[in-house]
Amino acid sequence: MASSKVWIPPVLVLGWVLGYGTSWFANPLAGGSSSSPEALEQLSARIDALPARLAMSQGQARCVVSAPAPDLSALRTEIRQALREECSTGMEPSPPEKAAETVPPQEVVLPQTLATLEQGQRLLDEALRTRRWGDTQAEELRSLFPELTPSQRQALTQKLIVSINRGELTVETSGLPF
DSSP: OOGGGTTHHHHHHHHHHHHHHHHHHHOGGGGSOOOOHHHHHHHHHHHHHHHHHHHHHHHHTOOOOOOOOOOHHHHHHHHHHHHHHHHHHHSSOOHHHHHHHSOOOOOOOOHHHHHHHHHHHHHHHHHHHHTEEEHHHHHHHHHHGGGSOHHHHHHHHHHHHHHHHHTSSEEEOSSOOO
16 A cells, blocks of 8 residues: 555656746746846836826827707696696596407307217226326317307316316326316
8 A cells, every 4th residue: 555655746847847947938037036227128118108098098088078958848848748638548448448348248058068078078087097098088079179168168178187187087198188
């Protein structure tokens, strides 16, 4: 076990040497404190020039807006007029709202439709008894749909979906369950 860790110290020393050598090779002047007086003078001159450059750039960035002042009294008058119009039309319902308030006509339920609904109920009850919903049941339900009213169709579909979601039916269809 001790012989397997012998290579660790040489690798660490080699890593340090390579790292230091690479940094010295990439930037040889940064190694020591060799700040020359010329470099300091150049930096000082650049710092002294910054306020003048800043003043020049601020002078160029001025923005003058020469838009006329809005007439506040005319604006207030327009707003008042618009509010009065809205309030006066808001009291009477518009024609689409009147149409929405009317009661939809009742569905006409024929004896044949009731028989078809009972047949659909029996189909669902039989499926719940066997706990299986296959292709034959789905096809039979699809054949009943054209003879049912929309609300009856929705009731059968809802009962089927709720039964499937509760786990009361196992769906074994190759396509849609209804």
